[in-house]
Structures are given as structure tokens and as C-alpha cells.
Amino acid sequence: MALPEIVPLRERDLPAAAAALSRAFQDDPLQTYVLPDPVERAAQSPGLFAPLLRYGLNFGEVLTTAGSPVGAAVWLGPEAWEVTPERATAAGLDKLPAVLGAAAAERFFSVLAAIDPYHHRDVPPAHWYVMVVGVAPEKQGKGIGRALLRPIIERADTAGQPCYLETAQPANVGLYERLGFRRVVDMVEPQSGLRLWTFRRDPAAPQASTA
Numbered sequence: 001m002a003l004p005e006i007v008p009l010r011e012r013d014l015p016a017a018a019a020a021l022s023r024a025f026q027d028d029p030l031q032t033y034v035l036p037d038p039v040e041r042a043a044q045s046p047g048l049f050a051p052l053l054r055y056g057l058n059f060g061e062v063l064t065t066a067g068s069p070v071g072a073a074v075w076l077g078p079e080a081w082e083v084t085p086e087r088a089t090a091a092g093l094d095k096l097p098a099v100l101g102a103a104a105a106e107r108f109f110s111v112l113a114a115i116d117p118y119h120h121r122d123v124p125p126a127h128w129y130v131m132v133v134g135v136a137p138e139k140q141g142k143g144i145g146r147a148l149l150r151p152i153i154e155r156a157d158t159a160g161q162p163c164y165l166e167t168a169q170p171a172n173v174g175l176y177e178r179l180g181f182r183r184v185v186d187m188v189e190p191q192s193g194l195r196l197w198t199f200r201r202d203p204a205a206p207q208a209s210t211a
Contacts, residue, residue: 003147009062009072014053016102017062017069021049024071024134030168033192034108035100048097048108055091055137057085060131064150071135078161081129082120086202107192114189115166118198122184123164128156130165149179163201168194180204 009017022045025031026038034048035041036178056074058063080087088094097105119129135144155164165176173183183201188195 001017003143004070005066006063006147006151009053009057009064009069013069014050014057015046015051015062016128017064017072018046018049019199020071020136021071021132021134022046023136023138024100025049026138027156028169029194030108030111033111033194034104044104045101048096049132051092051096055093056080056131058091059087061152062153065144065148070139071133071148073133073152074131075128075152076131077127078128078150081125081127082163083131093176111168111189111192111194111196114191115185115187115196116183119164119166121196123162123200127164128152133165146179151160151200153201156201160202160203164199166196166198168196170195173197176201194204 022042025045026042030043031048035044052074053062053072059080060074060076062072062074076083082112083093085094096108098119099105130149133145133148135142135148139183153163163181165181167173167176177183179201181201183197184200185196185198187197190208
């Protein structure tokens with residue numbers, strides 16, 4: 001089966017991409033911690049992913065599938081990988097307490113705060129950051145996640161720049177390793193009890209010429 005075409009996210013497709021990411025993360029450990037009730041999680045998760053996608057449109061690049069989005073990858077480049085309060089506010093992340101509820105937003109931001117110092121420590125500033133990537137469950141296992149990541153990985157390789165990402169989903173560890181990422185941090189965040197991984201992918205060495 002041919003993979004769908006990977007294209008930049010259009011403004012008008014942001015709600016559909018947020019819905020796809022919501023379905024993708026319905027059983028994700030972090031999302032389950034943030035919103036423990038599954039019915040509430042399904043209803044409110046699009047309100048979390050919409051500002052993340054907005055952040056990518058404003059300050060990075062968002063890749064999705066052509067037609068109706070079935071997944072998305074938010075990439076932040078070397079000039080904008082650090083999530084600043086000003087950028088977060090511009091994307092609407094400051095409104096998450098009203099969208100999710102104060103307690104849920106606090107759980108979300110507390111986990112991010114626990115993992116963020118490793119991002120600053122373990123990769124040089126000139127890198128690409130995968131803020132979020134996901135594929136709707138009905139389309140998983142078809143290579144779409146890899147396809148969403150590959151274009152920027154190749155660009156980073158060409159520029160000689162590393163890539164970085166984090167996950168709380170054990171099922172994704174193997175995928176990232178097959179894409180050339182190596183585990184840097186494997187930790188249990190004490191407040192949430194979540195197991196979290198960080199990954200770094202160093203640029204592939206240029207292919208030797210056979211001429």
C-alpha cells in the first residue's frame with residue numbers, strides 16, 4: 001500500500017489534525033495521566049493539541065498527510081526550538097488551564113518541566129526538535145509516522161544538525177531507534193510515576209563518493 005503524500009499543514013486543516021493527534025494519544029501514558037477519565041480525555045484532547053499545532057505553524061514546521069489529516073509532526077528548528085513564554089502565549093498554550101481544567105493543565109506542565117532540563121543539556125542549540133508526532137490508531141503500523149519524520153531528518157542530515165525528541169510511550173521506542181535516534185535519558189518522573197525517554201539523533205555521515 002502506497003504511503004499518503006506528506007505535505008505542510010494548512011491552516012484550515014488544523015482542527016482535523018488536532019483530532020487525529022487526539023485519537024493517536026488517547027492511550028498514551030502522559031495523556032492518560034493528564035486526563036485520567038477516558039471520556040473526558042477524548043473530548044478535551046483536541047483542545048490540547050490545537051495550540052501545539054498552532055505553535056508549530058507559528059514558529060516551526062508542521063507536516064501532515066495530504067487530504068484529510070490522519071497524523072501530524074510538529075518540528076521546531078534551530079532558531080525556535082526553545083518554548084518561550086511569549087511564543088507559548090502567542091500559540092494559546094497559556095489558555096490550557098481554561099481548556100483542560102487547572103488540575104489537568106498543572107499535571108501536563110509539571111511533566112514538561114521535569115523533562116525540559118535534559119533538552120537543554122543533551123543537544124546543542126543548532127538542532128531540530130520534534131515537539132509532537134502522532135498517527136491516528138486506524139492508520140498506525142503503515143509507515144506514516146516514519147514518513148512524517150523523514151523529511152526533516154533528511155534536512156537535518158544535510159545541514160549536519162542533530163534531532164531531538166521525548167516520549168512517554170514505550171511502543172515508540174523501537175520506532176525512534178530504527179530511525180537512528182539513540183536513547184539519552186530513561187527516567188521515572190517522581191511526581192507522576194511516568195517513565196520518560198529522551199532521544200537524540202546525530203546527523204548521518206555523508207555517503208562516500210564512488211566516483
